[in-house]
Amino acid sequence: MAEIKNSLIKIEHNPTQCGECSIRRLTLFHGVAESELSWTSEYRSQQYTVQARKEIYREGQTSEFMFTVYHGWFATYKTLGNGRRQILRIALPGDMLGFQANLEGAMNHSAVSLTDAVLCAFSRQQMPELLRKNLSVAKRLSELNARDMNICQSRLLTIGQQSAIERIAFFCAELFYRIKSIYNEKEKNEIYFPLSQEDIGDATGLTKIHVNRTLKTMREKGLLEIASRSLKVLDLKALCELCGFDPSSIQTYRLY
Amino acid sequence: MAEIKNSLIKIEHNPTQCGECSIRRLTLFHGVAESELSWTSEYRSQQYTVQARKEIYREGQTSEFMFTVYHGWFATYKTLGNGRRQILRIALPGDMLGFQANLEGAMNHSAVSLTDAVLCAFSRQQMPELLRKNLSVAKRLSELNARDMNICQSRLLTIGQQSAIERIAFFCAELFYRIKSIYNEKEKNEIYFPLSQEDIGDATGLTKIHVNRTLKTMREKGLLEIASRSLKVLDLKALCELCGFDPSSIQTYRLY
DNA sequence: CGAGGGATTGAGATTCATCAATCTATGTGG
DNA sequence: CCACATAGATTGATGAATCTCAATCCCTCG
Numbered sequence: 001m002a003e004i005k006n007s008l009i010k011i012e013h014n015p016t017q018c019g020e021c022s023i024r025r026l027t028l029f030h031g032v033a034e035s036e037l038s039w040t041s042e043y044r045s046q047q048y049t050v051q052a053r054k055e056i057y058r059e060g061q062t063s064e065f066m067f068t069v070y071h072g073w074f075a076t077y078k079t080l081g082n083g084r085r086q087i088l089r090i091a092l093p094g095d096m097l098g099f100q101a102n103l104e105g106a107m108n109h110s111a112v113s114l115t116d117a118v119l120c121a122f123s124r125q126q127m128p129e130l131l132r133k134n135l136s137v138a139k140r141l142s143e144l145n146a147r148d149m150n151i152c153q154s155r156l157l158t159i160g161q162q163s164a165i166e167r168i169a170f171f172c173a174e175l176f177y178r179i180k181s182i183y184n185e186k187e188k189n190e191i192y193f194p195l196s197q198e199d200i201g202d203a204t205g206l207t208k209i210h211v212n213r214t215l216k217t218m219r220e221k222g223l224l225e226i227a228s229r230s231l232k233v234l235d236l237k238a239l240c241e242l243c244g245f246d247p248s249s250i251q252t253y254r255l256y
Numbered sequence: 257m258a259e260i261k262n263s264l265i266k267i268e269h270n271p272t273q274c275g276e277c278s279i280r281r282l283t284l285f286h287g288v289a290e291s292e293l294s295w296t297s298e299y300r301s302q303q304y305t306v307q308a309r310k311e312i313y314r315e316g317q318t319s320e321f322m323f324t325v326y327h328g329w330f331a332t333y334k335t336l337g338n339g340r341r342q343i344l345r346i347a348l349p350g351d352m353l354g355f356q357a358n359l360e361g362a363m364n365h366s367a368v369s370l371t372d373a374v375l376c377a378f379s380r381q382q383m384p385e386l387l388r389k390n391l392s393v394a395k396r397l398s399e400l401n402a403r404d405m406n407i408c409q410s411r412l413l414t415i416g417q418q419s420a421i422e423r424i425a426f427f428c429a430e431l432f433y434r435i436k437s438i439y440n441e442k443e444k445n446e447i448y449f450p451l452s453q454e455d456i457g458d459a460t461g462l463t464k465i466h467v468n469r470t471l472k473t474m475r476e477k478g479l480l481e482i483a484s485r486s487l488k489v490l491d492l493k494a495l496c497e498l499c500g501f502d503p504s505s506i507q508t509y510r511l512y
Numbered sequence: 513c514g515a516g517g518g519a520t521t522g523a524g525a526t527t528c529a530t531c532a533a534t535c536t537a538t539g540t541g542g
Numbered sequence: 543c544c545a546c547a548t549a550g551a552t553t554g555a556t557g558a559a560t561c562t563c564a565a566t567c568c569c570t571c572g
Contacts, residue, residue: 078409078410078412078413080413080417080418080500081500084417084418085417086412086413086416086417088409088412088413089409099402100402100405100406101398101399101400101402101403101406101508102508105508108406108409108505108508109409128395131394131395131398132391135388135394138387138391138394138398139384139387141398142357142387142394142397142398142401143357144357145398145401145402145405146355146356146357146401147357148405149356149401149404149405149408150356150357150364150365152405152408152409152412153334153344153345153364153365153408154334155412156334156342156344156408156411156412156415157334157336157342157344159412159415159416159461160342160415160460160461161336161340161341161342161461162336162340163527163528164527164528196549196550196551197550197551198550204416205415205416205417206528206529207528207529207530208550208551209528209529209530209531209551209552209553210527210528210529212550212551212552212553213528213552213553215551216552216553227551228537244336244337249364252357252358252361252364419559420559420560452517452518452519453518453519454518462560462561463560463561463562464518464519465519465520465521465560465561465562465563466559466560466561468518468519468520468521469520469521469560471519472520472521484569
């Protein structure tokens with residue numbers, strides 16, 4: 001497998017400054033006073049581009065950085081000895097990647113880009129210092145982690161207790177709402193959607209064949225259509241009712 | 257359903273002092289300097305007893321407190337409209353219950369005692385102040401949450417990608433190691449285990465009937481025996497190999 | 513000693529996985 | 543510009559894993 005080091009390409013020319021970051025409301029630095037941003041942003045070591053489908057860190061290995069997604073989609077996952085893979089989380093702009101309890105230790109999961117993407121990197125080593133010096137950042141980190149915990153637990157519920165069509169509906173409904181809340185698109189019923197059917201299967205605990213058949217059913221029922229990297233929601237209300245997804249819960253996903 | 261208020265019984269006589277708490281190494285106050293413990297422990301509002309099988313907070317409702325488990329077992333869970341229930345987490349002594357991003361808002365999951373138990377309560381309202389004033393506690397909270405995130409993601413992996421026998425093996429292996437690490441019992445192969453087969457099913461995403469059949473298989477294979485509130489591990493090595501549970505990962509569960 | 517909750521077993525239905533083949537869109541090299 | 547390679551999507555046939563319904567058993571507790 002390709003070296004991870006090579007997948008991250010440093011942006012030498014004009015990296016985005018935190019002060020002018022258009023998605024700061026979504027990130028770790030949401031809530032940092034403008035007057036403090038000049039020094040807290042010093043901890044943002046670097047900005048990197050990464051191509052689609054590259055690993056940025058791997059389970060069992062250490063990682064120099066943790067990241068904020070500035071642009072693009074990522075998936076975190078764990079694998080089993082037999083090669084099966086469970087996608088744990090889809091990370092979208094504003095989301096953190098790679099924070100865990102033991103900042104020095106090996107990663108307990110892997111992360112891969114699903115699209116060409118841009119990451120803001122933070123030295124893991126310097127994180128404790130940043131958190132000590134700026135309580136607003138520490139509080140925000142805690143909020144982001146608690147939100148991710150809630151999302152993770154909701155996925156445990158859907159995977160543990162729902163049928164194939166319900167799981168896929170839940171997965172798509174959640175992503176649909178998350179994307180729309182990031183880009184403030186109220187009316188659009190179609191979003192960019194870079195996941196393959198196999199990815200959807202890895203996220204929902206189904207085989208790609210069964211995902212394919214279930215998507216066909218959903219298309220026939222007029223719920224949604226996934227084709228050529230696009231997700232079109234045909235009947236949002238029915239989709240949410242089918243899987244028990246509560247759109248108002250997305251507010252606790254946003255945190256801004 | 258019974259009122260939650262009534263399930264918590266305040267301990268009026270001689271509640272445990274944080275300074276003499278025998279499991280402090282496992283808790284939120286691990287790492288707090290002895291000299292600071294006198295004032296941080298002021299935030300520990302009260303100690304409560306609770307009988308087995310009582311809800312201590314409920315999804316959708318607000319809760320005055322968050323808790324540290326001092327004694328006993330708890331389960332957190334989410335439910336679906338059709339009544340199906342997913343157990344999200346088994347909380348053991350030292351574990352936190354009820355922390356979430358929006359401390360003022362409604363709970364996003366419920367919690368129930370599995371045994372008679374004792375809880376140390378913290379006013380949710382006062383938490384931000386405590387975290388602001390004591391960085392050691394804030395850091396510890398973040399560690400505990402990150403650890404729980406890892407456990408949650410491991411369960412996502414096992415429920416999403418493993419068979420019934422593997423899921424049950426994983427669930428039991430994890431609890432077995434957690435209990436042994438709490439009580440420092442290296443050699444014992446039997447632990448107290450208050451979960452019904454239905455509980456195991458709710459935790460692993462299986463029906464109680466299938467849990468029953470699978471436990472029978474595991475008994476016949478000489479892996480483990482669950483009977484009369486006890487879990488006896490007959491072949492620990494085989495159990496861990498079956499489900500891919502790595503005992504050394506428990507170190508990141510302990511955090512002390 | 514009866515009641516009730518959990519455990520156990522059986523039979524049959526359903527969902528989902530597996531294996532295998534074909535199709536389609538996209539990109540690549542000649 | 544075309545032949546080819548490749549990855550992802552699609553469909554069919556079959557079998558295994560798990561669920562559902564139903565009945566009985568067993569243990570504990572009042």
